[in-house]
Amino acid sequence: MAIVLAGHQYGKAENRVVRFQRDTPRHEIVDLNVTSTLRGDFADAYLTGDQTKVLPTDTQKNVIYAFAKEKGITSVERYALDLARHFVDRTGPVTAARIDVDVYPWTRARVAGEEHDHTWTRSGSEVRTVAVTVSGKRGAQEAHVVAGLKEFTVLKSTGSSFRDFLVDEYTTLTPTDDRVMATSLVASWRYDPAVIDAGDFGAGFDPDAAYEAVKGAFVTQFATLPSLALQQTLWHMGRAAIETVPEVAEVRLAAPNKHHFLYDLQRFGTENAGEVFHADDRPYGLIQAVVARDDVPPAPAAWER
Structure with a gap:
């Protein structure tokens, strides 16, 4: 050896x-x-x-x-x-x-x-x-440019459900048609190497405007999609980013599910009609997705982190 x-x-x-x-x-x-x-x-x-x-x-x-x-x-x-x-x-x-x-x-x-x-x-x-x-x-020379964001917290008070999931003898989660959905998003998007030329980054391409456009696409999908699961929301967010900024070749998303549980006020004789929640930061579901164009080669595996 x-x-x-x-x-x-x-x-x-x-x-x-x-x-x-x-x-x-x-x-x-x-x-x-x-x-x-x-x-x-x-x-x-x-x-x-x-x-x-x-x-x-x-x-x-x-x-x-x-x-x-x-x-x-x-x-x-x-x-x-x-x-x-x-x-x-x-x-x-x-x-x-x-x-x-x-x-x-x-x-x-x-x-x-x-x-x-x-x-x-x-x-x-x-x-x-x-x-x-x-x-x-x-x-x-080969160059790759990856933009992104982290610590981007988004929340919506309705428009999200989670039901029809697998159930076994350890399952206690109750299906719901209306829940709070929140996450602190970590996202990165790799630009098509074709927009990176020998001397500059994408002549005529504005990375600042692209950043705002991608972030806007994320927020729009999060806000407007009637979500059946955070997984579904991530797919639509990644797809919308590529459709909005065609120079994007690949989007990687990681979304910790920041759980909000309806607080039991019934024991005090008070109805809680989806108004008061307990925010629980851990443990949390961690949902991840990669959405990519199929016509652009992947980044070198040696530089993955």
């Missing part, structure tokens, strides 16, 4: 980058949490401690901050692509790079009814996410 180093990668995690655009009286803000991950032939660093092929994680951190100024952040996806391509193209031993970004939303403060030029409040229930992978050197 032999013991081998079966895999490895390394990088710089959670670089908190805040970039202000201050060239006009009305300032702009982008607030990011950026993680870099590099792959390549770094086995000697693990097996013998030889660091001659290792680009320090401190250097990766410096590039992340420097590019926020030198390249700018016109869109988070393009910024992440610039970083990934830099590490692959400029660092010989690096064969693949992944950049993960969380985006924290801010809303302009209003003073005397007007938006303030350089003051914001933290806003939004969700965190926007971006994951970019680039593998192969220039001229034979």
